Amino acid sequence: MIVKILTRNREETKERAKRLARALRGDETLAFTGDLGSGKTTFIQGLAQGLGIGGKVISPTFVLQRIYRGKFPLFHYDFYRLTEKEIWDLDLEESWGRGVVAIEWAEKLKKLPPQTIKIKIKEKGKNKREFVFHLPSERSYLPRAL
Secondary structure (H helix, E strand, C coil): CEEEEEECCHHHHHHHHHHHHHHCCCCCEEEEECCCCCCHHHHHHHHHHHCCCCCCCCCCCCCCEEEECCCCCEEEEECCCCCHHHHHCCCHHHCCCCCEEEEECHHHCCCCCCCCEEEEEEECCCCCEEEEEECCHHHCCCHHHC
16 A cells, blocks of 8 residues: 655654654554655654654664664664665664664665565655655554554
């Protein structure tokens, strides 16, 4: 199933992400793709807020992974600077199913869990973003949250 949403600013992006977070069950993998500055981290910040995670959420570009505690653990990865071999050396699959896994630059991976929610972000203007969600049938409970 494909669902598209359009946001007009950072605040609206975060609000949509919060709504999605409240519908999550805690075993989801979200694979984000989009250009630099397209809104991947902004969406994940809203996701963290919706999971009850306080404090600052920043992209783990240089540390590669951050783990936040909330309603469910949030495993936040950024693979911008890595090769696929380097990614697998991180034991990424150990986090699958143990919380919400949010992957920035997911296009660097050829293999993802079969129930992965793929999110492509497209810039549609200065602050406008289109989010295209590819939802596997096992995640059919999510469109209402978007």
